[in-house]
Amino acid sequence: MDTRPRNLRAMLAEAKDLSELMVDLAYAALFFGDPDMAEEVDQLEDQMSDLVHEMRAVSVLAARHPKEAEAMASVLQVVSSIERIGNAAVDIARIVTHRLGIPRELVADLSNAEEVSHRVRIREGSHLARRPLAALELPVQIGMRVMAIRRERHWITHVDGDAICLPGDVIFLRGSPAGISRLRELAAAPYWEPPIPPEEDVLSDLDRAVDVLVEMKNISEVAVGLAYSALVLRDQGLAAEVRHLEDRLDEMKDRLELWVLRASNDRIDPAPLRGLLHLSQAAEDLGDAAQQMVWLIEEKEELHPILSIALGDSDEVVVRVPVAAGSEAEGASLAELQFDIEPGFHILAVLRGGRYLYRPRGPVRLEAEDGLIASGPDEGHRLLAKRCGWHLTEDDDTGEDTLAPLRRSSA
Numbered sequence: 001m002d003t004r005p006r007n008l009r010a011m012l013a014e015a016k017d018l019s020e021l022m023v024d025l026a027y028a029a030l031f032f033g034d035p036d037m038a039e040e041v042d043q044l045e046d047q048m049s050d051l052v053h054e055m056r057a058v059s060v061l062a063a064r065h066p067k068e069a070e071a072m073a074s075v076l077q078v079v080s081s082i083e084r085i086g087n088a089a090v091d092i093a094r095i096v097t098h099r100l101g102i103p104r105e106l107v108a109d110l111s112n113a114e115e116v117s118h119r120v121r122i123r124e125g126s127h128l129a130r131r132p133l134a135a136l137e138l139p140v141q142i143g144m145r146v147m148a149i150r151r152e153r154h155w156i157t158h159v160d161g162d163a164i165c166l167p168g169d170v171i172f173l174r175g176s177p178a179g180i181s182r183l184r185e186l187a188a189a190p191y192w193e194p195p196i197p198p199e200e201d202v203l204s205d206l207d208r209a210v211d212v213l214v215e216m217k218n219i220s221e222v223a224v225g226l227a228y229s230a231l232v233l234r235d236q237g238l239a240a241e242v243r244h245l246e247d248r249l250d251e252m253k254d255r256l257e258l259w260v261l262r263a264s265n266d267r268i269d270p271a272p273l274r275g276l277l278h279l280s281q282a283a284e285d286l287g288d289a290a291q292q293m294v295w296l297i298e299e300k301e302e303l304h305p306i307l308s309i310a311l312g313d314s315d316e317v318v319v320r321v322p323v324a325a326g327s328e329a330e331g332a333s334l335a336e337l338q339f340d341i342e343p344g345f346h347i348l349a350v351l352r353g354g355r356y357l358y359r360p361r362g363p364v365r366l367e368a369e370d371g372l373i374a375s376g377p378d379e380g381h382r383l384l385a386k387r388c389g390w391h392l393t394e395d396d397d398t399g400e401d402t403l404a405p406l407r408r409s410s411a
Contacts, residue, residue, distance in 0.1 A: 030102065105206065144344075334363075
């Protein structure tokens with residue numbers, strides 16, 4: 001029996017989560033050179049295609065007069081963008097399944113990306129064995145979330161809080177590289193050394209191409225996150241930032257192609273260079289999908305209210321939290337705060353003085369009245385608010401979140 005959700009709100013949330021899972025698994029397959037994981041992305045594409053078809057059918061049936069059709073058009077555009085994200089993930093996975101190859105320098109550099117993939121085998125007697133994921137709170141405790149579980153030859157890609165890891169399972173996670181050491185301790189796994197690129201005295205064209213590609217990966221993923229944020233928050237500023245990022249991706253792809261062509265003349269095996277070009281196209285496609293979403297905001301098109309509701313119901317929520325004066329966050333750097341570890345939120349942008357600072361780095365110090373745009377697990381939202389000086393409550397009648405100063409709530 002088909003147990004997929006039948007209402008549009010639930011289907012949109014599932015499609016968003018599924019597309020992000022596909023991208024995560026595709027990059028993990030690339031990093032580990034795992035064809036089984038890459039083939040799992042292809043199988044998830046079939047699930048995505050069914051879901052997209054059903055969402056389009058429901059959207060068409062829901063539009064009974066011209067006014068409803070105009071609002072429902074925004075839903076169809078977001079559905080199309082989500083489908084493009086899934087297609088880009090398939091293109092990334094095919095680098096592995098089609099054996100296009102990538103330079104080992106890229107694999108090493110991917111371990112230094114802002115968010116990384118990692119896998120670990122669960123040992124008998126470890127802290128992670130035979131316990132539900134909800135009780136482990138990995139997104140909050142180590143800043144990494146479980147994407148999938150491989151149990152012998154069976155893949156579990158719909159991972160919720162009730163899932164229990166058994167000894168022998170291999171879990172695949174994504175998140176902050178700073179959480180890997182603690183993760184492996186919890187799994188009773190041996191110490192892990194990340195791949196190290198070969199040492200060269202001179203920066204080659206291939207090195208430049210690899211560096212640009214890692215930056216394209218980071219920017220494309222941030223663009224998608226900001227696009228969802230712009231839709232949920234209906235924020236023109238965020239939409240403008242997404243367009244700027246998409247323009248940067250176009251420029252970087254042009255540069256990368258030039259450096260790859262130059263590298264092919266340096267007595268380098270040209271076979272792995274195909275993977276670089278393929279991957280750069282996929283990163284640009286992710287940026288194009290993000291831009292397609294925010295076009296609705298830029299053109300001030302009518303948005304169906306189900307979009308902000310559904311996108312807020314997904315596994316990863318997008319939130320806006322201001323920094324209160326006198327809070328733990330005021331004056332501290334992002335590196336010191338380690339929001340990506342506890343509560344497991346990735347800061348997409350900081351709004352300061354009417355302008356957005358996107359992809360803020362560790363040295364950035366927060367100021368009172370900064371606005372944080374962040375994505376992460378819903379269970380960590382309350383802790384993020386607390387560290388920024390607020391007490392988060394949910395209105396029983398409307399279901400909306402409200403923030404009250406901690407001082408007032410503790411008085």
